[in-house]
Amino acid sequence: MNKGKFITFEGIDGAGKSTHIAYVAGLLRARGMDVVVTREPGGTALGEKLRDLLLHEPMHLETEALLMFAARREHLAQVIEPALACGRWVISDRFTDASFAYQGGGRKLSLEKLAVLENWVHPHLQPDLTLLFDVPLEVARARLDAARAPDKFEQEKADFFAATREVYLARAKQFPQRFRLVDSTQSIEKIQKELEELLSSI
Numbered sequence: 001m002n003k004g005k006f007i008t009f010e011g012i013d014g015a016g017k018s019t020h021i022a023y024v025a026g027l028l029r030a031r032g033m034d035v036v037v038t039r040e041p042g043g044t045a046l047g048e049k050l051r052d053l054l055l056h057e058p059m060h061l062e063t064e065a066l067l068m069f070a071a072r073r074e075h076l077a078q079v080i081e082p083a084l085a086c087g088r089w090v091i092s093d094r095f096t097d098a099s100f101a102y103q104g105g106g107r108k109l110s111l112e113k114l115a116v117l118e119n120w121v122h123p124h125l126q127p128d129l130t131l132l133f134d135v136p137l138e139v140a141r142a143r144l145d146a147a148r149a150p151d152k153f154e155q156e157k158a159d160f161f162a163a164t165r166e167v168y169l170a171r172a173k174q175f176p177q178r179f180r181l182v183d184s185t186q187s188i189e190k191i192q193k194e195l196e197e198l199l200s201s202i
């Protein structure tokens, strides 16, 4: 049995990831793939409880990083690994790149500590494709302000998101084989066209 592929969507809050997930899942299903759509933090019953704490309770930055990886361990064991093993494709709204970007960039937690957690929780698995939706902070902020009340992360200041975006862009340079940068200032229709072309090659 062929293993499925693992696709992750990343970007700062308001970049537009969630808008495009259903579209990409639809494209892949039309090509006959069996697709699982999931998210982080979350994706399991325990993970969703942790998500609620992570998005709304103040906590020490290391507690936050550890809970992100605890939720991820459960997500891998219950959802991601079993799905890939039986040939399904997994699309996750965020994965470990978000921990490097938010906890490492935004909160300034040591990237070495995060690498230790990554190596513990998923020493061998990496996404086959990571779509990084990139927008200037002001564009993301304006979109979020128009869309919903902010959670704990979305209330952070511009310098937090500038550092988060910087780490995302640095990781895209560090891992060019799996990252694809999507200019998310474009219209939704233009981005969909770009995604369609991009996915035709995997």
Ligand SMILES: Nc1ncnc2c1ncn2[C@@H]1O[C@H](COP(=O)(O)OP(=O)(O)OP(=O)(O)O)[C@@H](O)[C@H]1O
Pocket: 011, 012, 013, 014, 015, 016, 017, 018, 019, 020, 143, 144, 146, 147, 184, 185, 186, 187, 188, 191
């Ligand atoms: N290319 C676009 N042009 C204009 N508006 C957009 C575009 N992409 C997304 N939006 C709008 O911006 C808002 C935020 O989009 P979305 O929820 O997809 O962002 P996100 O990256 O998933 O954010 P978060 O990570 O905080 O969930 C939504 O109201 C969405 O309709």
Ligand SMILES: Cc1cn([C@H]2C[C@H](O)[C@@H](COP(=O)(O)O)O2)c(=O)[nH]c1=O
Pocket: 013, 039, 040, 041, 068, 093, 094, 095, 096, 098, 099, 100, 102, 103, 153, 154
């Ligand atoms: C996986 C992960 C997520 N975060 C942050 C990023 C976002 O602000 C929230 C999730 O909200 P979304 O609307 O579903 O994008 O969590 C993080 O800080 N670290 C992580 O590892």
